[in-house]
Amino acid sequence: MNAVLICPADREAVATLEEIAPLATLPLLGCSVTEYWLEYLAKTGAKEVLVLATDRPEQVRALVGDGARWGLRVEVIPEMRELTPAEARAKYEKFLKHPIKPEAVILMDHLPELPDRLLFNSYADWFAALAMLLWRGSPHDRIGLREIQPGVWAGMHAHFSPTVQFHAPCWIGENVRIGPNAVVGPMAILEDKAWVEAGAEISRSFVGPETFVGERLELKNSLAWGNNLINWQNESSVRVLDLFWLCTLGRRRGARAPAPNLLGRAAALVMLGLTAPFGLFSAWNATRHGLQPFRKRLAVRPRCSLSTTPRIPLAYYEMPHACRLLRRWPQLWNVACGEFAWVGNRPLTPDEAECLSNDFEQLWLEAPVGLVSLADAERCREENDCEAQVHSSFYTAQASWWLDLTILAQLLCTPVFLLGPDDDDTFELPFGPPVLKEGG
Numbered sequence: 001m002n003a004v005l006i007c008p009a010d011r012e013a014v015a016t017l018e019e020i021a022p023l024a025t026l027p028l029l030g031c032s033v034t035e036y037w038l039e040y041l042a043k044t045g046a047k048e049v050l051v052l053a054t055d056r057p058e059q060v061r062a063l064v065g066d067g068a069r070w071g072l073r074v075e076v077i078p079e080m081r082e083l084t085p086a087e088a089r090a091k092y093e094k095f096l097k098h099p100i101k102p103e104a105v106i107l108m109d110h111l112p113e114l115p116d117r118l119l120f121n122s123y124a125d126w127f128a129a130l131a132m133l134l135w136r137g138s139p140h141d142r143i144g145l146r147e148i149q150p151g152v153w154a155g156m157h158a159h160f161s162p163t164v165q166f167h168a169p170c171w172i173g174e175n176v177r178i179g180p181n182a183v184v185g186p187m188a189i190l191e192d193k194a195w196v197e198a199g200a201e202i203s204r205s206f207v208g209p210e211t212f213v214g215e216r217l218e219l220k221n222s223l224a225w226g227n228n229l230i231n232w233q234n235e236s237s238v239r240v241l242d243l244f245w246l247c248t249l250g251r252r253r254g255a256r257a258p259a260p261n262l263l264g265r266a267a268a269l270v271m272l273g274l275t276a277p278f279g280l281f282s283a284w285n286a287t288r289h290g291l292q293p294f295r296k297r298l299a300v301r302p303r304c305s306l307s308t309t310p311r312i313p314l315a316y317y318e319m320p321h322a323c324r325l326l327r328r329w330p331q332l333w334n335v336a337c338g339e340f341a342w343v344g345n346r347p348l349t350p351d352e353a354e355c356l357s358n359d360f361e362q363l364w365l366e367a368p369v370g371l372v373s374l375a376d377a378e379r380c381r382e383e384n385d386c387e388a389q390v391h392s393s394f395y396t397a398q399a400s401w402w403l404d405l406t407i408l409a410q411l412l413c414t415p416v417f418l419l420g421p422d423d424d425d426t427f428e429l430p431f432g433p434p435v436l437k438e439g440g
Contacts, residue, residue, distance in 0.1 A: 002048045003041050003104040004092055005034065009054040009082045011120040016228050016237045020208070022055040023120055024108055025063050027191045027209060029133055029171050030155065033108050033119065034064060040112035042070040046104070050092055051076045052083060056362075080357070082107075123223060123232035127206060131187055134169050144174070152185070155192070173209070195249060214245040264342055268335035268371075279319070279329040286321045294330060295320045299347030302368050313350060314339055314369065331371055343404040344370025345392040356389075363393040374403075377410040 007024035017026060024034045031039075034051065041049055049072050053060040057078040067074025083091065085105040093100045110118050110129075113136065117129045144156035151168025154160075160178035167185035172178075176190050179198035187204045190196065194207045197215035207213060208225030223230040226248035230237040240246040283293035298313040316339070317330035334340040340347075345367045348356075356362045374395040375388040395403070 002050075002100050003046045003106065004050045004052065004085075004088050004100060005037055005041075006083060006085065006088055006105070006107045007034070007051065007053040007055065007057075007060060008107065008109045008120055013122050013235075014120050014126060016230055017123070017126070017223070017225070018055070020225055020228060022053070022059055024051075024053065024055075024060055026126075027173075028111070028130055029189065030173055030192065032063060033111060034060065036111050037106065037108055038064060038067065038070045038072060038074065042072055046072060048073045049075075052079045052088055052092075053077070054079045054082050058363075078362075080354075123230050123235055127204075127223065127232045130189055130206060134171055134187070134189065148172075161198075167203070179215070193249065210249040212243075212247050212249050214242075217245055265336050265338055268332045268342070272329075272332040272336060275329060275332075279326060282319060282322045282326050282329075286319070291321045293319060293321075297347065298349055299369055300350055300353040300365060302344075302365055314347070316340070316347065328371060334369075335371055339369070341368040341370045343372055343374075343407050344368040345395060346370065346373045346375065346388070361389050361393065363396040364389060367392070367396040367399055372407065372411055374407055377407040 007022065009018075009023065011018060011023060014023070017023065025032045028036070038049065049067060051060060051064065051074060053076055057076055061076040064074050064076065077092075085102070085107060089100050089102065089105045109120055110116075111133065114129060114132060117125070117132060119126050119129050145153055148154050149166060149168070152166045152170045152172070154172040155174035155176070157174055158172045158176040158178075160172075160176070161180040161182070163180045164178050165181075165183045167183070167188075169187060170185040171189045172184075173190055173192035173194065175193045176195070178184065178190075178196045179200070181199050182196050183201040183203070184190070184196070185203060188202045189206045190202070191207060191209040191211075193210045194213070195211070196202065196207070196213045197217070199216040200213050201218045201220075202213065203220050205219040205222040205224065207219070208223075211225055213219065213224065221231055221233045223232055224246055227240045227243070227246050228237065229240050229246060286293040294317045297316055297318060299316060301314050314334075316334050319327050319329060322329070331340055335342060345364050347369045348364060353365060356364060373388075373392065375391040378387075378391055380388045380391065
């Protein structure tokens with residue numbers, strides 16, 4: 001038997017969870033919804049499974065591999081949009097050796113054993129599915145899982161103080177740490193590598209993997225993951241800025257810090273002030289010649305961003321008739337505000353982002369938006385051509401502080417390139433009138 005699994009995407013009702021990780025990879029008592037479905041299909045006799053992923057397919061592929069651990073042959077295929085079951089069956093049936101039954105094309109918006117409990121209509125629905133899964137006892141066959149007291153389950157290498165108070169039902173994942181006098185439960189779910197400090201109280205709440213819960217913090221009716229805190233009862237969410245209360249212990253795979261540090265932001269503010277005479281003179285010169293001095297642009301936020309409003313495009317300004325260096329002068333303000341990094345991938349408009357057709361190209365969106373990029377250092381004339389895509393994907397995969405310093409040093413050694421024209425019809429030398437490009 002063959003099957004097709006469709007990963008859910010673009011669920012505004014759970015936008016904060018979707019920003020943290022692809023919905024198909026969200027943990028539910030130690031396993032993702034994709035893993036639950038693959039386990040179910042293996043038990044029902046499936047041999048070959050296609051997984052159609054729209055959101056960050058590389059993370060879905062890293063999660064499931066080739067399917068060998070379920071005795072399946074699994075292939076993850078990127079899609080530009082979420083297909084309906086009928087569309088998926090019509091598109092992929094011809095590529096499989098055996099026909100696909102209509103019931104074997106599944107949109108993974110629910111769990112196999114809970115067909116009527118949709119996961120992503122709201123945060124409350126997602127937590128309700130978790131609670132029902134815990135009550136039914138279906139995840140209790142995991143390797144190394146033990147019942148430390150009636151209704152309280154703990155995974156391998158979980159450590160907790162003898163003074164911790166547990167109130168069933170509770171789920172404690174692998175490598176979890178719980179400090180003295182903490183109160184956990186009822187209906188508390190702590191995923192793998194969570195860390196709960198002394199005196200914290202957690203009830204009717206979910207704590208995501210690698211999440212730190214501070215001392216004496218009280219979580220009720222909440223979803224806490226990294227520094228994102230969601231009240232699943234009233235559907236409100238907030239980003240906690242105080243790392244002593246709530247933060248992530250580890251960096252998600254493929255993600256980088258979305259903004260430069262305080263030193264980098266301060267340096268951008270100083271640079272903005274020092275270069276203000278040049279930028280303002282260039283703007284005045286463009287106005288004097290009847291040209292628009294500033295132009296507003298919209299950019300897609302990087303996927304590694306921790307913003308609580310990931311769907312809102314990022315606004316920035318450029319000077320369309322200036323040289324390449326001064327063209328980006330207004331974007332120093334974005335660096336100072338923490339929206340841009342000094343070095344990253346250049347911003348893409350929503351329309352340009354839609355043209356990124358495969359995993360390799362979509363790596364562009366996995367790094368912070370940068371004032372300068374590796375493509376600049378390699379003297380790419382166009383910011384979004386094929387050569388720039390290669391450099392942006394390479395930067396995302398290899399990003400480090402050493403590579404950032406190398407890019408900055410390389411750009412400082414190429415002042416002619418920085419003072420040259422950009423990709424508009426006209427450009428302006430730092431202190432001269434607009435000049436037409438060749439062929440313009």
